[in-house]
Amino acid sequence: MTPLEDGRIINLMEPGHTGCAGCGQAIGARLVLKAAGPRVIVANATGCLEVYTTTYPRSSWEVPWIHSLFENAAAVASGMEVALKAMGRYENVKIIAQAGDGGTADIGMGCLSGMFERGHDILYVCYDNEAYMNTGYQRSSLTPPGARTTTSPPGTMSWGNKTRKKNMPLIAVAHGVPYVATATPAEPRDLMRKVKKALEIEGPKYLHLLVPCVPGWGIESNLSVEMARLAVETYLFPVFEIEEGVITKVKKVKERKPVEDYLRPQKRFAHLFKPGGEAILEELRRIAEENSKLEPGPAVLFGPT
Template sequence: MVTTEKLNLLAPGHRACPGCGAAIALRQILRVVGRETIVVSATGCVETFTSPYGQSAWEVPWMHSLFENSAAVASGVEAALEAKGEKANVVIISGDGGTFDIGMGAMSGMFERKHNITYICYDNEAYMNTGVQRSSATPYAATTTTSPAGKNSYGKMEFKKDVPAIALAHDVEYVATTSIAYPQDLMNKVKKAIGIKGPKYIQIHTPCCIGWGFDSSQTIAMGKLAAETGLVPLFEVEKGKQMVVRKIKNTKPIQEYLNKQNRFRHLAKEDKEKIMEKLQEICNDNVKRFGISE
């Protein structure tokens, strides 16, 4: 009998919303890292839905402390393992809030001290677990509860923070961006990362049906569209090697992606054409900068 059950290290019964992108990311990550792993998470969706007291969904050792210090806690775990002479993969799985905003300092410190840790950020582009507040990962012009679109505003007025570039500036061993819509790509990158000694950073694009406003069955489709429009470039950089980019045959216009989500619905109005053009410009820039088109 051939069964895939043994590969599954996230138990069913966790409390994620139906169609949760972060839960898909978790399952794909855990499949590759295996049982010899210690996971540390910052506060966020993943921490909340996997760990109501007494009902943990984790099948690997897992630890949560605070919103800002997942990288510091993992550094301690890694140092303790080294002192005891034991071996395990130390992996951080934090959201964009705990990475882009609140955990930035601790993450920078972890990179700088060259700990042997894989930092994985699942990027659902806002604080979803507390009710869709904007984070610095929220894309330009998206409406959230703290950047609402209305008469005097077109949603978030700032651009997304480029954290992979910040990680690269720390001279880390491996930096990659990937998406749950491409599981093979995701699993290959995570596998590669855990095989490299030193600090690594992986950013996973995980669509959120509740926060972005689309049907729960479209989570993967939305992830694919984000990559196909060029808004989310998928690349990897190994230290000392050239950047490898996932090529897209025919990039799609950004409207196709925006029209399917409630958080961009206000852009369909006539006076918002300039904003739409700006978003298309971001995509075109990405296509040019990363050489996405074949």
């Protein structure tokens, strides 16, 4: 809940929307806004969050909010910043652009790259539920290896998604973005701290949130926060901060969990536990091992030329 200047205390993203019970993205978005406060304008790409919070004629948003196209939230947000500055009305305002993994890492990549490269004063939030959930669970470039989606179905010819997750944080760093971080709704205080910190920094900022999806991952609705926690505790989703190209903080897990603890409760990985699934399980273990070695230090060896 957020106190307003007129004394009212409200959620900046109200309940009563049509998202699934337990939607990790709803939890994430509410935390982002709670941290950002009421003086914020949001550009939201097409996707689950946009659709279920604005079922005509209602809206969950208590802040100025605009629905962009699927591909151009970053460009719309860029236009907002430039227009507000031109009108002399940019004081005490923050701008957030937000989209799902498909809207960020696939179709919105060009607009996002432009926003980064032009140096707009915008916090971009990627709500990564690891597939195109709004249109029926198709794979994206952020779908992990082995995951079942409707376009990476396991069967006689396949063991699910074949590719690794695109490294979006590193892509942001390669653009010279001064603040890049990852977080999950399993650690709300960490997530909110990162939003607040990002909004204090001038220029483009990139926050990558892992947000479990109940039907897309095939989990019980009470398990989404637990799944986000296990993604971190298995090191399948590394949590870190990168400032001016330097990794400044890495979450070290106290009691590391085997990847199976995260994968087993999710129907999208059920086929990996049948005979023959061992190779992908091994690949996922390797990825977790790589992530566990992440340490503070330079994130890239050279900056933009």
